[in-house]
Amino acid sequence: xxxxxxxxxxxxxxxxxxxxxxxxxxxxxxxxxxxxxxxxxxxxxxxxxxxxxxxxxxxxxxxxxxxxxxxxxxxxxxxxxxxxxxxxxxxxxxxxxxxxxxxxxxxxxxxxxxxxxxxxxxxxxxxxxxxxxxxxxxxxxxxxxxxxxxxxxxxxxxxxxxxxxxxxxxxxxxxxxxxxxxxxxxxxxxxxxxxxxxxxxxxxxxxxxxxxxxxxxxxxxxxxxxxxxxxxxxxxxxxxxxxxxxxxxxxxxxxxxxxxxxxxxxxxxxxxxxxxxxxxxxxxxxxxxxxxxxxxxxxxxxxxxxxxxxxxxxxxxxxxxxxxxxxxxxxxxxxxxxxxxxxxxxxxxxxxxxxxxxxxxxxxxxxxxxxxxxxxxxxxxxxxxxxxxxxxxxxxxxxxxxxxxxxxxxxxxxxxxxxxxxxxxxxxxxxxxxxxxxxxxxxxxxxxxxxxxxxxxxxxxxxxxxxxxxxxxxxxxxxxxxxxxxxxxxxx
RNA sequence: CGGGGCGUAGCGUAGCCCGGUAUCGCGCCUGGUUUGGGACCAGGAGGUCGUCAGUUCGAAUCUGGCCGCCCCGACCA
Numbered sequence: 177x178x179x180x181x182x183x184x185x186x187x188x189x190x191x192x193x194x195x196x197x198x199x200x201x202x203x204x205x206x207x208x209x210x211x212x213x214x215x216x217x218x219x220x221x222x223x224x225x226x227x228x229x230x231x232x233x234x235x236x237x238x239x240x241x242x243x244x245x246x247x248x249x250x251x252x253x254x255x256x257x258x259x260x261x262x263x264x265x266x267x268x269x270x271x272x273x274x275x276x277x278x279x280x281x282x283x284x285x286x287x288x289x290x291x292x293x294x295x296x297x298x299x300x301x302x303x304x305x306x307x308x309x310x311x312x313x314x315x316x317x318x319x320x321x322x323x324x325x326x327x328x329x330x331x332x333x334x335x336x337x338x339x340x341x342x343x344x345x346x347x348x349x350x351x352x353x354x355x356x357x358x359x360x361x362x363x364x365x366x367x368x369x370x371x372x373x374x375x376x377x378x379x380x381x382x383x384x385x386x387x388x389x390x391x392x393x394x395x396x397x398x399x400x401x402x403x404x405x406x407x408x409x410x411x412x413x414x415x416x417x418x419x420x421x422x423x424x425x426x427x428x429x430x431x432x433x434x435x436x437x438x439x440x441x442x443x444x445x446x447x448x449x450x451x452x453x454x455x456x457x458x459x460x461x462x463x464x465x466x467x468x469x470x471x472x473x474x475x476x477x478x479x480x481x482x483x484x485x486x487x488x489x490x491x492x493x494x495x496x497x498x499x500x501x502x503x504x505x506x507x508x509x510x511x512x513x514x515x516x517x518x519x520x521x522x523x524x525x526x527x528x529x530x531x532x533x534x535x536x537x538x539x540x541x542x543x544x545x546x547x548x549x550x551x552x553x554x555x556x557x558x559x560x561x562x563x564x565x566x567x568x569x570x571x572x573x574x575x576x577x578x579x580x581x582x583x584x585x586x587x588x589x590x591x592x593x594x595x596x597x598x599x600x601x602x603x604x605x606x607x608x609x610x611x612x613x614x615x616x617x618x619x620x621x622x623x624x625x626x627x628x629x630x631x632x633x634x635x636x637x638x639x640x641x642x643x644x645x646x647x648x649x650x651x652x653x654x655x656x657x658x659x660x661x662x663x664x665x666x667x668x
Numbered sequence: 669c670g671g672g673g674c675g676u677a678g679c680g681u682a683g684c685c686c687g688g689u690a691u692c693g694c695g696c697c698u699g700g701u702u703u704g705g706g707a708c709c710a711g712g713a714g715g716u717c718g719u720c721a722g723u724u725c726g727a728a729u730c731u732g733g734c735c736g737c738c739c740c741g742a743c744c745a
Binding site: 331 | 704707
């Protein structure tokens with residue numbers, strides 16, 4: 177392993193791949209298209225899970241778990257949904273292997289063990305969940321049903337990238353059922369807001385909340401909402417989606433309830449999800465050529481302490497001092513790690529923890545012991561200063577807060593700089609090929625125009641921002657009238 | 669599935685055109701000196717050169733088949 181990560185500005189993809197590997201987050205597995213999430217990477221995902229799960233529960237949701245396999249007939253019940261995912265499904269057709277008579281020591285699929293009905297490995301769980309909801313829901317008293325599941329799903333994509341797109345990925349999918357359309361829409365928007373709040377408060381990632389166009393909508397949904405964010409190379413990334421399903425799945429799976437008025441009606445549904453793709457967003461939004469930059473709220477280790485010592489005695493002396501710091505910080509709910517390995521030198525440790533994105537580093541050596549000081553370094557700006565040991569438990573929590581907001585502000589400024597309003601197709605193309613980022617432009621609302629623009633420029637409509645002001649204009653492509661600007665970008 | 673590239677130690681590579689039993693760096697192990705920004709010196713271990721066949725006295729190198737991977741496109745959270 178070389179020492180320098182390839183530069184971010186030179187080759188963003190290469191930088192990203194190397195960073196993911198070197199920071200010990202994940203690697204490609206021996207299984208094509210799949211990813212091994214390593215302990216350090218997984219510990220960040222766990223922090224995300226904990227924060228999200230708490231928010232879900234605070235809004236009345238409960239976790240449950242549904243099967244990985246979906247019988248084909250069940251899967252195809254909601255036609256649009258099935259059609260949308262058909263091209264990327266893994267299918268189980270057999271349930272047994274046997275010894276291959278032609279190939280001693282090898283196994284073959286036992287042709288006698290063919291399943292009567294094929295099982296689809298879930299690319300998403302609407303089908304299996306709604307077929308279960310049919311049994312759970314009879315009356316308005318059973319509603320709303322607010323359920324989330326943490327699971328893995330499989331989508332057989334042709335090209336994969338660590339965290340951003342892998343054949344199998346981890347996610348959370350919420351599936352709710354309601355007695356009225358209004359309530360379901362409200363739930364859809366509420367969950368979108370929760371995702372946005374999570375992205376901004378925890379990931380320090382500014383997002384734009386919006387609605388997808390018909391062409392980009394989740395198959396089977398009436399309306400798809402999303403949060404879109406901007407990566408450092410000027411490409412957009414969809415960080416989460418929340419769908420209003422209308423009565424589509426209720427109709428497909430015959431989920432009816434009796435209302436207060438005694439009338440039978442189909443229930444209204446929502447579904448919403450975020451995935452390990454958020455890890456990709458987190459990495460690409462903040463990191464630099466020295467490695468990861470983690471927002472303190474998601475950092476598995478918030479403060480690392482590197483003792484500088486020449487022998488056992490010095491280490492012992494430092495450790496007694498350090499132990500006090502560790503205890504004091506733990507009392508303040510700060511996650512601290514003492515890196516007392518004697519197999520690596522301090523310089524190596526500095527570089528390693530920077531690579532892993534630990535927000536704050538303390539270095540303490542004999543010089544400090546004599547002076548009652550400690551060196552404190554922050555990862556985001558790489559500033560270092562020497563402070564009084566006795567001040568540490570006062571300084572650290574404030575510094576972590578400061579880093580959290582400062583990373584957010586930096587990302588916000590960067591993102592806002594990459595939002596460009598254009599009024600002509602020429603300008604549009606020029607911006608995309610120049611500084612890239614989000615382009616705000618008028619669009620006539622037609623699927624054809626959207627598809628043409630995508631074909632010609634690779635830019636898609638990321639969303640119609642919820643807070644987009646009404647503004648009369650003409651479509652940059654067709655010249656037809658438009659009442660709002662929409663957000664275009666090239667995207668991951 | 670189309671177009672391009674690659675397969676040599678745990679990782680990254682040189683050698684291939686022009687055939688003679690494999691180079692270098694990182695990492696690993698041992699000993700010593702080091703330790704406030706990725707240490708240094710000395711020694712050492714580790715390879716059926718993707719695979720099968722062909723040509724040849726002799727193949728990492730030439731020829732053909734197969735397998736695998738990567739990049740670009742269509743698909744996508």
